[in-house]
Amino acid sequence: MLKQSPTNKEIDHILKRGVALVEKEADLRRLLLEGNKGEPLRVKLGVDPTHYDLTIGHAVVFRKLRQFQKLGHKTVVVIGDWTARLGDPSGRVEARKALSAEQVAENSKTYLDQFFRIVDSEQTEVHRQTEWFDKFDLGDAIKLLGYKTVAQMLERDDFSKRYKSGIEISLAEFMYPLLQGYDSVALRSDVELGGTDQTFNLLVGRDLQPIFGQASQQILTMNLIVGLDGEKKMGKSLDNYISMTAPAKDMFGKLMSLPDKTMRTYFEALTEIDEEELDEFDRKMAEGTLNPRDVKLRMAREIVTEFHNAEAAQEGQEAFIRQFSERKLPTDIPDYHLAASQNVVELIVSAGLAASNNKARELIKQGGVSLFARGESGESERITDPNTTIEVIDGAILKVGKRQHIRIKA
RNA sequence: GGGCAGUUACCAAAGUGGACAAAUGGGACUGACUGUAAAUCAGUUGCGUAAGCUUCGAAGGUUCGAAUCCUCCACUGCCCA
Numbered sequence: 001m002l003k004q005s006p007t008n009k010e011i012d013h014i015l016k017r018g019v020a021l022v023e024k025e026a027d028l029r030r031l032l033l034e035g036n037k038g039e040p041l042r043v044k045l046g047v048d049p050t051h052y053d054l055t056i057g058h059a060v061v062f063r064k065l066r067q068f069q070k071l072g073h074k075t076v077v078v079i080g081d082w083t084a085r086l087g088d089p090s091g092r093v094e095a096r097k098a099l100s101a102e103q104v105a106e107n108s109k110t111y112l113d114q115f116f117r118i119v120d121s122e123q124t125e126v127h128r129q130t131e132w133f134d135k136f137d138l139g140d141a142i143k144l145l146g147y148k149t150v151a152q153m154l155e156r157d158d159f160s161k162r163y164k165s166g167i168e169i170s171l172a173e174f175m176y177p178l179l180q181g182y183d184s185v186a187l188r189s190d191v192e193l194g195g196t197d198q199t200f201n202l203l204v205g206r207d208l209q210p211i212f213g214q215a216s217q218q219i220l221t222m223n224l225i226v227g228l229d230g231e232k233k234m235g236k237s238l239d240n241y242i243s244m245t246a247p248a249k250d251m252f253g254k255l256m257s258l259p260d261k262t263m264r265t266y267f268e269a270l271t272e273i274d275e276e277e278l279d280e281f282d283r284k285m286a287e288g289t290l291n292p293r294d295v296k297l298r299m300a301r302e303i304v305t306e307f308h309n310a311e312a313a314q315e316g317q318e319a320f321i322r323q324f325s326e327r328k329l330p331t332d333i334p335d336y337h338l339a340a341s342q343n344v345v346e347l348i349v350s351a352g353l354a355a356s357n358n359k360a361r362e363l364i365k366q367g368g369v370s371l372f373a374r375g376e377s378g379e380s381e382r383i384t385d386p387n388t389t390i391e392v393i394d395g396a397i398l399k400v401g402k403r404q405h406i407r408i409k410a
Numbered sequence: 411g412g413g414c415a416g417u418u419a420c421c422a423a424a425g426u427g428g429a430c431a432a433a434u435g436g437g438a439c440u441g442a443c444u445g446u447a448a449a450u451c452a453g454u455u456g457c458g459u460a461a462g463c464u465u466c467g468a469a470g471g472u473u474c475g476a477a478u479c480c481u482c483c484a485c486u487g488c489c490c491a
């Protein structure tokens with residue numbers, strides 16, 4: 001049900017918060033006020049069925065969809081089961097294998113399970129590209145290609161970069177934006193969301209719709225959050241991500257390890273804290289009356305609350321302070337059953353704390369391994385000799401590196 | 411279709427017959443410092459306790475000896491048509 005007359009504040013929130021670009025803001029503002037002839041807007045999101053472990057970066061866009069839903073608009077999800085076959089547009093060399101229908105079904109399910117943690121499934125339609133593209137023939141495909149020129153395709157940032165630096169671009173990849181654009185036609189999309197990396201693809205949808213007699217969709221792109229390195233886009237391939245389903249404690253720790261400069265974007269993308277308050281944080285940090293650490297603790301708490309709940313966030317914070325501020329042992333050390341006394345190096349490797357004997361020895365040499373013979377209450381002893389034998393002492397804790405621990409069990 | 415260039419460790423990139431498990435930079439890891447960080451400093455980064463073993467796109471070959479030379483194959487880029 002379309003919400004009657006949303007406030008300017010609500011609309012601004014949708015149009016501004018965490019947003020990189022709105023194509024034709026005035027038009028979108030009008031749509032948000034009036035709907036599409038009084039009907040809820042169809043807000044589209046394309047989904048790639050090859051991912052299953054979603055990151056909190058994906059959630060940035062999901063949260064924006066949720067904001068639309070709160071005004072009564074409809075979410076329209078397209079599972080990209082056709083484009084997934086075309087090869088990765090992010091610059092990987094290998095073309096992807098076609099996924100079987102079963103794989104698509106399975107991947108989509110795990111995707112949607114995570115998606116619906118944030119987005120309301122009641123207000124969501126789910127479609128697959130194969131619904132319309134299975135009916136496509138060569139003529140349709142070529143016709144689609146005819147709507148764009150090579151020069152236009154090369155406007156896309158990653159294409160032009162790759163072209164200039166001599167990295168291959170498969171022709172099939174040119175289909176990608178076109179198919180994705182055609183999805184908007186097939187779904188009669190009013191608005192499409194995506195990350196800034198999707199800008200070009202979303203614009204293609206905008207261009208195609210009038211050709212098929214539809215009004216152009218509005219597009220809204222979100223600032224993507226950077227990954228744990230603080231520089232690059234969060235993503236699985238860079239291994240700098242926080243999983244949406246990460247345990248609260250883990251999520252908290254990772255959030256705290258983010259560089260200070262990323263805080264504002266994270267606040268804007270993943271929390272509902274007012275801009276005014278965020279401005280005040282910035283001001284006070286600049287004048288030195290507020291410790292950035294405390295702001296980051298707040299940030300981590302807010303975000304963990306979004307994905308879990310306030311209680312889990314609080315526990316995450318306590319565990320974090322305990323382990324890293326106070327440098328005490330963590331509370332949830334996994335048990336490791338030790339049948340007989342064993343050499344440290346072997347123990348470290350068989351417990352999976354190092355990849356090889358060499359690596360384990362290296363850690364020992366570097367002073368990264370200590371033993372708490374009496375558990376957390378006792379003193380720790382740094383192990384410096386790789387020939388040390390670890391006795392079976394029930395409850396003893398072995399610390400390997402900064403954050404790996406095992407508790408020895410008889 | 412023709413010509414030229416290239417393929418080296420997680421990534422980038424040197425190496426062009428022996429001193430190469432392979433320079434350098436990034437990343438990662440460990441320690442110190444710290445706010446949890448950033449910055450900085452020190453160290454490590456194929457496997458093996460070691461002797462040694464397996465690596466430089468693939469396979470063969472030349473050589474006492476090959477990342478380096480030859481043959482062939484695969485892949486990529488550029489130029490010409």
